[in-house]
Amino acid sequence: MAEDMENLYQERLKRYTTAMRNEKPDRVPIRIFAAEFAAKYAGYTSQEVTHEYDKAFEAVRRCAKDFSWDATVINMVYVWSGLVDHFGQKYYKVPGIELPPDVGFQYFEPADEEGAFMKEDEYDALIDSPTEYLANIWMPRISRNLVPIGTPNTFRNNMAWLKGGISMMAYFGACGEAVARLKSECGTVSAIAGIIKAPFDILSDKLRGFRQVSIDVYRQPDKVEKACEALMPYLLQNAMVTSDPTRKVPATVWLHRGTMFSKDMYERFFWPTLKEIILQLWKNGIQTLWYGEGSWSKWLKYTAELPEKSIVYHVDKEDIFEAHKQIGDKFAISGGIPNDLLAFGTPREVKEYCKKVIQTVGKDGGYIMDASAIIQSDAKAENMKAITEAVLEYGVY
């Protein structure tokens, strides 16, 4: 790597990690999570970046260079539909297949008990041995290629296991190369490493489904609670093995459903096992990026129980200024630039909003510039440029 690029990378890494530790770097770091926006900017369709991951990596590199991002994710179109095609997941609608080529991929959740990938009477099997439950029961249900245990085997079943595994190895191998190229060609930091899911989220996303779990919390609450407890150590291990071995960048918890339940339910089903995962990671030196989708302001008092600096609190829909007032002394904050402003606002409006966030939330450091949510194709390039301009103009300490 060229010396100047190495220096740029080190400068950005220091800026980014300093801010994430809630300290004051030389300036506010720009860390952008761009999905279909990157494709559009680079001249690719959603189908191209969803199905050809090299194009997705290239699109992000182009954005990182042109917008001077300090940190980003190599590919935020996180579902590689090639793997989906080989393994056969039923829950995605893919651009260029079921969706027009310029529409982002969609997750379709079963809406009733009949379609649920985990049935209401299967809690004990999940609790008893989560990995075996997934491999033996859940996977044959979510894949159009696999056959359930106890039924005649098929060539298609065997090939789906083989091709699914090989596809994942190929993709993760390519991700490693993409991280290296992001560093050597753009001097940009790969922003996150390690995936965390809250046990209750995964139960209500991919296992039971939201409608079904909403019934379960009333009809069989003990089973729901035990399932979350059973999943916890497995999701922790999954986060640990995918995290940054150097402990510099955070693992990310993508939070979905916790805001849709009552206080009592949050306290019983959602928070205890999520908290334990974050605590265990922190004990192992791994910071968590708290990526709460929607507004998590009503649960701030629970989040504030976490050790100082153990998380970076990302703001989506809630009031970033209020969040900063309440927990800004404990945790760094990221995001909070509304995506609708990036889609429908003017560069001047974007710049003004960024200025306000930098001068209040980022006043003493501990702020990482980003949009509220992952950036889709509706964001305007001139507004993305305005974010960078605002940081360079107002974000230098």
Next chain:
Amino acid sequence: MAEGKVKVKPGELIPWEVREKEYEKILGDKAILKQEWEKIEVIANRFIWAILTDF
């Protein structure tokens, strides 16, 4: 449930304890076998959980 009735722990699929009992004999270094067995266990286990959490 797991072969040999050993609970499948986080990061495992077919635990080493189960595989170990299947060898008729081990003339060389058992630690080498264990190390390589567990190395692939972690990767294969990740496949299962990655389908749930990532894909």
